[in-house]
Amino acid sequence: MAYFTASCDPFEGEKGNKVFAESLKLDYPILSDFDKKVAEAYGVVHEGRAFPERWTFFIDKEGVIKEIDKKVSTKEHGKDIAKKLDELGVAKKK
Numbered sequence: 001m002a003y004f005t006a007s008c009d010p011f012e013g014e015k016g017n018k019v020f021a022e023s024l025k026l027d028y029p030i031l032s033d034f035d036k037k038v039a040e041a042y043g044v045v046h047e048g049r050a051f052p053e054r055w056t057f058f059i060d061k062e063g064v065i066k067e068i069d070k071k072v073s074t075k076e077h078g079k080d081i082a083k084k085l086d087e088l089g090v091a092k093k094k
Contacts, residue, residue: 001090006031008039008052056081058088 007017007030017030036052039045044053056069056077066088069080086092 001085001093004029004031006033006038008033008036008045010034058084 005028007020017032021028021030033039036045039052042055042057044055053070054072054074056072057065058067058069060066067084069084073080
């Protein structure tokens with residue numbers, strides 16, 4: 001399993017996102033999408049919305065979107081992700 005986040009913030013590209021991720025002590029990368037092309041393709045940036053939606057996409061090994069969480073609560077999201085991965089039958093790390 002792989003996980004990451006993507007940022008549309010105009011940090012200094014990958015280097016800025018790497019520094020930001022390190023400052024937060026994240027164990028996953030922050031990918032750069034400063035031109036918002038990927039965000040637009042996934043529908044999280046759209047007319048009438050200045051900032052990207054905070055959605056989580058669960059994508060299988062074949063690249064198929066299995067689930068989209070459109071009601072992300074940052075306070076509970078870690079638990080929500082673990083529950084959804086279990087529901088989707090993703091093996092737990094040993």
